[in-house]
Amino acid sequence: MTPSFKYRKIVSIIVAGAMLLPILLQAQTAEQLIEQARQKLDQVNQYEAKGRMKTNVTFLKVPVATVTIYFSKPNQMRIKSEKGVSFVPKGAVSINLGQVLSAKDFTILDAGDDKVGATPVKVVKLLPNDDNSDLVLSTLYIDPAKSLVLRARTTTRENGTYELDMSYGKYSEYGLPDKIFFSFNTKDYKLPKGVTFDFDDGSTARQPAEKGKPKKGRAEIYISSYKINQPLPPGIFSSTGTR
Amino acid sequence: MQPIIEVNHLSKHYPGIQAVNDLSFTVLEGDVYGFLGQNGAGKSTTIRMLLTLIRPTSGTIRMFGMDVHTHRREVLSHTGAVIERPDLYKYLSAYDNLNLFAKMNGIRMSRQLLMERLDYVGLAARWDSKASTFSQGMKQRLGIAVALVHDPKLILLDEPTNGLDPQGIADMRNLITRLSRDMGKTVLVSSHLLHEIEQVATRMIIIDKGRKVTEGAVAELLSPAHTLVTIETNNNPVAGTLIREKTKASVLTVDADEIRVQMDKSDIPSLVSLLVGAGINIASVQPRHSLEDYFLSLTNSGKHVEPAAD
Amino acid sequence: MWNLLQIELYKISKRPRTYIAFAAISAIVFIFQFAFKADGESYMNLMMQSVQDSFELNKTKAINGYFMCYIILNTLLVQVPVLVALIAGDAISGEANMGTLRLLITRPVSRTQLLMAKFIASFVFTVVLLLWMALMALVLSMLIFGVDDMLIFRVKGEESQIMQITADDVLWRYTAAFGYAAVALTVIASIALFLSIYAENSIGPIVATVCIVIVCTVISNINVPVIDRNVKPWLFTSYLVGWKGFFYIATNADGEPIKGSLENWPAIRNSLYILFAHIGVLLGLSTYVFNRKDILS
Numbered sequence: 001m002t003p004s005f006k007y008r009k010i011v012s013i014i015v016a017g018a019m020l021l022p023i024l025l026q027a028q029t030a031e032q033l034i035e036q037a038r039q040k041l042d043q044v045n046q047y048e049a050k051g052r053m054k055t056n057v058t059f060l061k062v063p064v065a066t067v068t069i070y071f072s073k074p075n076q077m078r079i080k081s082e083k084g085v086s087f088v089p090k091g092a093v094s095i096n097l098g099q100v101l102s103a104k105d106f107t108i109l110d111a112g113d114d115k116v117g118a119t120p121v122k123v124v125k126l127l128p129n130d131d132n133s134d135l136v137l138s139t140l141y142i143d144p145a146k147s148l149v150l151r152a153r154t155t156t157r158e159n160g161t162y163e164l165d166m167s168y169g170k171y172s173e174y175g176l177p178d179k180i181f182f183s184f185n186t187k188d189y190k191l192p193k194g195v196t197f198d199f200d201d202g203s204t205a206r207q208p209a210e211k212g213k214p215k216k217g218r219a220e221i222y223i224s225s226y227k228i229n230q231p232l233p234p235g236i237f238s239s240t241g242t243r
Numbered sequence: 244m245q246p247i248i249e250v251n252h253l254s255k256h257y258p259g260i261q262a263v264n265d266l267s268f269t270v271l272e273g274d275v276y277g278f279l280g281q282n283g284a285g286k287s288t289t290i291r292m293l294l295t296l297i298r299p300t301s302g303t304i305r306m307f308g309m310d311v312h313t314h315r316r317e318v319l320s321h322t323g324a325v326i327e328r329p330d331l332y333k334y335l336s337a338y339d340n341l342n343l344f345a346k347m348n349g350i351r352m353s354r355q356l357l358m359e360r361l362d363y364v365g366l367a368a369r370w371d372s373k374a375s376t377f378s379q380g381m382k383q384r385l386g387i388a389v390a391l392v393h394d395p396k397l398i399l400l401d402e403p404t405n406g407l408d409p410q411g412i413a414d415m416r417n418l419i420t421r422l423s424r425d426m427g428k429t430v431l432v433s434s435h436l437l438h439e440i441e442q443v444a445t446r447m448i449i450i451d452k453g454r455k456v457t458e459g460a461v462a463e464l465l466s467p468a469h470t471l472v473t474i475e476t477n478n479n480p481v482a483g484t485l486i487r488e489k490t491k492a493s494v495l496t497v498d499a500d501e502i503r504v505q506m507d508k509s510d511i512p513s514l515v516s517l518l519v520g521a522g523i524n525i526a527s528v529q530p531r532h533s534l535e536d537y538f539l540s541l542t543n544s545g546k547h548v549e550p551a552a553d
Numbered sequence: 554m555w556n557l558l559q560i561e562l563y564k565i566s567k568r569p570r571t572y573i574a575f576a577a578i579s580a581i582v583f584i585f586q587f588a589f590k591a592d593g594e595s596y597m598n599l600m601m602q603s604v605q606d607s608f609e610l611n612k613t614k615a616i617n618g619y620f621m622c623y624i625i626l627n628t629l630l631v632q633v634p635v636l637v638a639l640i641a642g643d644a645i646s647g648e649a650n651m652g653t654l655r656l657l658i659t660r661p662v663s664r665t666q667l668l669m670a671k672f673i674a675s676f677v678f679t680v681v682l683l684l685w686m687a688l689m690a691l692v693l694s695m696l697i698f699g700v701d702d703m704l705i706f707r708v709k710g711e712e713s714q715i716m717q718i719t720a721d722d723v724l725w726r727y728t729a730a731f732g733y734a735a736v737a738l739t740v741i742a743s744i745a746l747f748l749s750i751y752a753e754n755s756i757g758p759i760v761a762t763v764c765i766v767i768v769c770t771v772i773s774n775i776n777v778p779v780i781d782r783n784v785k786p787w788l789f790t791s792y793l794v795g796w797k798g799f800f801y802i803a804t805n806a807d808g809e810p811i812k813g814s815l816e817n818w819p820a821i822r823n824s825l826y827i828l829f830a831h832i833g834v835l836l837g838l839s840t841y842v843f844n845r846k847d848i849l850s
Contacts, residue, residue: 054809059604061804062717063812081611084702084719088609186607191600191706191713217607294659296848320661330652334567346560347660389656 040147040175044228046072047176051223053079055087059189060217062087067221076237089184089219116141116150116165148172161185171226180221244271246308247397247429248293253302255288255453262288264453266302270397270431270446275423277444277461278433285453286433287327290401293431294324306397320348323395325403329386333375337366337385340374341392348393364388364418380411387418398422400432404439412439419443441465457495457505470508474518475501475526482523490514554666561674565640571678574636575685578629582689585625586697589616596624600706618695619703619723623800625690630734630793634741634766635759636682641675641745642758645843649753649850664844668746672836675742676735683731683738691727705800718802722812730796733821736828737793741766743835750843753850766790789831795824 049069055062065086070078079088111123121141128136141151152164162184166177248270255263263285270276280286291297293304295315304311306318331340338357345352352360361367364384374382383403390398400419404412420443422428434440440447441461449456463469472492476482483497492506492514506514508530518525565571589596593616601610645668648654657667703723705716718726744765748758769790772780785791798821803814815821 054807056808058808059712059714060717061714061802061808061810063719063810085611085615085617085704085717086702087715087717089607184607187603189713189715190603191708291655291848294655296655296658298845298847315663316661319659322659324656324659326655326659328652330656332564332567332653333651334569335564339567343560343563344656344660346556347657347662349556349661 040173044071044073044174044176046070046229046232048227048230048232049176049223050225051178051221053086053088054220054222055089055217056220057186057217060087069221069223070232070236072232072237078237080236089182089186089217111139114141116143119143119145119150121150146172148175171228174226174228176223176226176228178223180223182219182221184217184219186217244273246270247272247274247306248276248431249303249305250289250293251303251305253289253292253304254300255285255292255297256300261453263292263299266450266453266455268448268455268458270429272429273423273427274429274431274446275419275444276429276431277440277447278431278450279437279440279447280433280435280450282435284435284450286435286450287401288453289450290324290326290399290431290433293399294322294326295319296326320393321396322399323390323393323397324399324401325383325386325390326399326401327405329383329389331374331382331385331389334373336371336373337361337377337388338370340385341388344389345392350393352392360388360392361385363391365414379406380408380414383407383411383415391422395428397429397431400430402433402435404434404436416443467509468507469505471495471531472504472506472511472514473501473527473529473531474504474514475528476518477524477526481521482518485518485521485523486514489517554670557662557666557670558673558677561644561670562677565674565678570639570643574639574682577636578633578682578686579689581629581632582625582686582693585628585690586621586694589621589624590697614701615704616698617701617703617720618691618698619700619718619720619727621694621698622691622727623703623705625694626686626730626734626796629686629690630737630796631770633682633686633734633738634793635763637675637679637738637741638745638759638762638766640678641742642749642762643755644671644675644746645749646752646758647749647755649848650755652850654850655848658848665840668836668840668843672743672746672839675746676739679738679742680735683735687727687731703800705802707797707801716800716802716804717810718800719810719812722802725813726799729799733796733799733825736825736832737795740789740793740828740831740835743832743839747835747839747842750839750846789828792824792828795821795828798824 047070049071051067051069052064053067054064063084065084066082067086067088068080068082070076070080081088109125109127111125114121114123120143122144124140124142126138126140136155136157138155139151139153140149142148143150146168148166148168150166153161154163155161162182164183165181167179168176169178171178246269248268250269251267253263253266254261266285266289278286278289288297292299293306293311295311295318307321309318311318332343335343338361341357341360342352345357358367358370361370364387366381366385366388369377369381374385377385387403390400403415403419407415416439419430419432423430423443423445432440432443444461446459447461447464448458457464474482474486479497479499479502483494483502486492486502486504487494490506490510490513492504492510495503495505497503511528511530515525515528594612597610597612597615598605601608645654648657658664700720702720703718705714705718707714707716741762745758745762748761749755752758769788770793773785773788773791798817799815801816802810803816804810
């Protein structure tokens, strides 16, 4: 299983869990708003979104990339750079909250109320019943007024915690965000020894954190337009994204 | 006749070696000047000093009436030289070598002119061959062509017959004669063989251990009037003084074994009676036939002092 | 002077050894291009190994002509000093060995002029060699691998970085880098020429120059703070790789590269000053020594 597929699945599970909330949760309000969210997302079979991706990782000095995001039900997703070389955080593929799966085996806890920015939200925690699952915990912050997931925090065994922050605009009726902040963990970048003879200009980089300690990375995706439910270029998901 | 080379009190000192010691001589316009000395006598060092390859420790060199160090360019533009082995750019053809050195002298020569020059030294047929394929004699001739390419007034030849076969030596002799007689060049030629100098030179100098031994017209130095006489007596210092004071003979050396004098052969009897009359016992009196014997004796006793030995 | 330079260049052009350098460069470049064409992904995987899990990268696009040239130069500029020394180290000693030096010096040109002609000829050779390298490593790679954004993998202090330079921001950097390399290699040529004055065969100065470069490079690469602070700034080899400075792009507060910028121009400029100073001092010394030298060859 490729890592990207793994993440896709994780998020699929998260989202699936979110969709199951109405059944398992006692709170009637939560059930309603999640059902509404599910319905919104259900309208989208596939989309092609254009936007700009800004990657913010300490060791990565890369320009803003113009990207196109392709999605197709149930869980196919691809981020493609329009021109130039781009680093796509593998976890970023999991920004497709729109997946609706028939998943099971979650314990769902109502974690009360909170706020994302100024918006009051309902906090819901999902715990997998399978002890061997890579997913440890997922927390969803749902805006009850608009039935939109504003934040999703997911903890996995292997890659720590991802966090998705989403803002909605024109496409909120489909449950599609136009601003996504994606936080993830990455290992410290280390070049293999002896590969480069670098020009030591006397300046030293800031003292690095302890070796091997995971670092926070952040990707910001600003989506300018969605083309919803229109045919996608054929074969767009056929490769894993390295081509 | 104008002096072309005037060397005054020239010395070159290397650590531990006095290669050239207080040497003075003059080369006149039109001379074929023989520079005679054993290997290591200081010939090459002197010639290299003339060409500014080596800086003298002391003394002055004037050529064409100019100091060689202050007027290097002018002096060298009138001078051509073949120093020891006539080494050239092995990877270039005879033609290209000659053309390159013409350019080094700031001269642009037509193809026809260059070919004429090659023809002059008998290399026209091999003009396009790389110098690496040449025999020693051919290299020597090409070296001469290079030395003559800028039509110099003075030509310095350092041991030009070294390593040549008899034919090559004869060719070289002819060439020197032609340069002097037909082209009016002044030539300085060095050798460790007297007979070579004898055959071509008009004037000559003999040096040993960096010092001048004798200098003069070849005809004069080799005439019976300048016969070299070796005298052995029971009291050389007294005899030497006596000869110096009472006769016309010139005393060259006086040491415990023998006295060497240069004198007219016909004066020997009177010299003998002078010494006998002064109560000196004579062991032997040996007249030498020519300078050659004297030179040979020098060569046999000599010690190599010249660092740039050939 | 122009005349003398022409003669020196003519001599260099007529020597078979001159073309060894061009052949060597072509061979190395071809091997690199072949290897990366065949399996460039493995190299990318190696460079990316520690973050392979976190990022996806279009490796085919990343292995483009610009990137290739950087990789090739990275290796080649370590070897090229040998090729420059091969010519400059031979300039005087080779003539002494052949016996042509005394012929040259007895021509009506000053020794200083002769030395300068030889120096400039070595410089011209260096520049032509670099142009050949640019043609092979850059132009040919651009044709084979195409053109795209350029990735720079770099160790900065204790940290590794990946920098991305957009495709339209690359060519001027290469122009500047090749210019810088010409200055750096001219230092090597000056050393070789200086040593060449003392020798009567060309092997000595060539080997000595290469040894000096190797020893200084090794010392430059010892990562001990004492050496970093006290020795490195005095070694010219520390500045030989300064051409890379033109690929260290400045970033804004967000870590985003600023097009057309340099991270540390003063450092590059100072390196250039130091290299120029080396050339000046070596040429001065060479002129002094050569003018006083007794030519005994």
